[in-house]
Amino acid sequence: MTAASVIEALRPRFGDRIATSHAIRDQHSRDMSRLPPCLPDAVVWPETEAEVQDILRQCHAAGVPVIPYGAGSSMEGHTIPVRNGITVNTSRMNRIREIAAEDLLAVVEPGVTRLQLNTDLRATGLTFPIDPGADASLGGMASTRGSGTMAVRYGTMRENVLALRVVLPDGRVIRTGSRARKSSTGYDLTHLIVGSEGTLGIITELTVRLHPVPEAVSAAICAFPSVRAAVEAVIETVQSGIPVARVEFLDQVAIANVNSHSGLTLPVAPTLLFEFHGSPAWVDEQARTVQDITESHQASAFRWSSEADERRVLWQARHDLYWATRAMRPGAAIYTGDICVPISRLADAIESARDDIDASSLPGQIIGHVGDGNFHTAYLFDPDNPEEVAEAERLAHRLAERALAAGGTVSGEHGIGAGKLGLMREEHGDAVDVMKAVKAALDPRGIMNPGKMGDAG
Ligand code: MLT
Numbered sequence: 499m500t501a502a503s504v505i506e507a508l509r510p511r512f513g514d515r516i517a518t519s520h521a522i523r524d525q526h527s528r529d530m531s532r533l534p535p536c537l538p539d540a541v542v543w544p545e546t547e548a549e550v551q552d553i554l555r556q557c558h559a560a561g562v563p564v565i566p567y568g569a570g571s572s573m574e575g576h577t578i579p580v581r582n583g584i585t586v587n588t589s590r591m592n593r594i595r596e597i598a599a600e601d602l603l604a605v606v607e608p609g610v611t612r613l614q615l616n617t618d619l620r621a622t623g624l625t626f627p628i629d630p631g632a633d634a635s636l637g638g639m640a641s642t643r644g645s646g647t648m649a650v651r652y653g654t655m656r657e658n659v660l661a662l663r664v665v666l667p668d669g670r671v672i673r674t675g676s677r678a679r680k681s682s683t684g685y686d687l688t689h690l691i692v693g694s695e696g697t698l699g700i701i702t703e704l705t706v707r708l709h710p711v712p713e714a715v716s717a718a719i720c721a722f723p724s725v726r727a728a729v730e731a732v733i734e735t736v737q738s739g740i741p742v743a744r745v746e747f748l749d750q751v752a753i754a755n756v757n758s759h760s761g762l763t764l765p766v767a768p769t770l771l772f773e774f775h776g777s778p779a780w781v782d783e784q785a786r787t788v789q790d791i792t793e794s795h796q797a798s799a800f801r802w803s804s805e806a807d808e809r810r811v812l813w814q815a816r817h818d819l820y821w822a823t824r825a826m827r828p829g830a831a832i833y834t835g836d837i838c839v840p841i842s843r844l845a846d847a848i849e850s851a852r853d854d855i856d857a858s859s860l861p862g863q864i865i866g867h868v869g870d871g872n873f874h875t876a877y878l879f880d881p882d883n884p885e886e887v888a889e890a891e892r893l894a895h896r897l898a899e900r901a902l903a904a905g906g907t908v909s910g911e912h913g914i915g916a917g918k919l920g921l922m923r924e925e926h927g928d929a930v931d932v933m934k935a936v937k938a939a940l941d942p943r944g945i946m947n948p949g950k951m952g953d954a955g
Pocket residue numbers: 573630631646816817819820834874
């Protein structure tokens with residue numbers, strides 16, 4: 499059987515919820531990564547778990563690839579159908595099934611977005627803080643183990659997903675985990691599925707942790723004479739055990755981009771952006787301690803504010819950085835890097851990454867969730883110029899090798915997707931064979947998101 503026969507088999511049930519027009523397939527052929535687009539054969543929008551089962555049963559029987567699709571905000575090509583197939587867009591599975599405030603949890607369908615959940619939580623005094631920047635779907639965030647600016651305080655999706663319902667490639671449904679905060683029973687299938695990038699099944703329900711909205715929030719910003727001084731201030735802050743809610747690094751190039759894109763007038767220098775959560779007194783104390791630490795690392799212009807509007811402007815500017823980056827070279831493509839290293843190695847890693855960019859012919863910036871030891875590079879290159887493509891790849895590979903040499907990982911949060919497949923064995927060695935055995939056991943026909951981490955060489 500072929501994709502065409504699967505499409506015909508699904509059409510009576512899905513009607514106009516299965517599309518084969520070029521425009522729709524084109525929309526689902528790309529994401530936010532630099533990777534080339536590739537068209538799916540069709541896109542289908544299930545509304546229930548039973549419909550997901552139906553799609554997977556048909557594709558399993560026919561050996562047709564299935565590409566799970568959340569909000570399309572991947573930075574590494576997770577949703578690009580590199581071997582064509584049927585894209586399963588979960589955006590219509592967007593019901594919030596339960597908010598159990600007394601247990602600090604919510605049960606949601608995979609297409610529910612972070613903003614949607616937080617809007618529903620407004621009256622409860624609770625929040626779902628994981629914030630990758632884009633308004634990603636929770637199913638996509640779980641599949642890619644998303645994190646972002648709040649991970650230093652609240653963890654990543656790994657720490658915030660308690661339980662799942664998953665449709666396996668042959669159409670069976672499993673339930674993993676529970677509503678309890680801890681358990682010592684069984685293999686941890688929840689955390690196998692979280693981060694498996696849609697290569698083992700499709701998530702149809704998530705039970706996620708909620709957190710109390712902090713009583714007080716304040717933000718601080720300060721500039722440093724060098725990248726190393728800024729990063730050493732972060733290292734000391736983290737090693738002192740101060741529970742910062744966010745600490746973001748922007749190098750001087752990123753600050754210039756933010757200023758021009760968001761109309762700000764920040765000093766053009768390596769900069770840290772902090773946020774503190776807690777009681778009013780505790781927030782003040784954290785900010786004062788961090789001010790002392792940063793000043794001992796030659797910070798200037800330390801400004802802190804508990805004004806919500808001022809904070810919103812700063813964080814919006816930070817989240818808009820991806821778009822601001824483009825101003826460095828209009829029309830160019832962005833090659834993003836994303837490594838994470840042990841905190842003690844962070845200053846060396848960022849400084850070497852900056853030196854590499856400066857020694858190259860490509861413009862580039864560095865930003866990062868440095869409280870976790872995680873940072874991103876962005877190199878602007880012309881995708882039609884083979885020398886520039888090769889140079890961007892060289893820079894990215896050097897970055898990844900430095901991360902591994904430092905005991906870190908080639909991706910802190912953007913994942914493997916289609917872009918970093920070649921680095922799986924460099925990072926995980928023979929453990930890749932164990933991962934492939936798991937993949938073969940759950941997906942013997944190899945239909946789930948082919949060309950991604952399940953197919954590492
Ligand atoms: C971020 O931190 O803003 C995102 O991971 C995207 C990016 O790398 O720009």
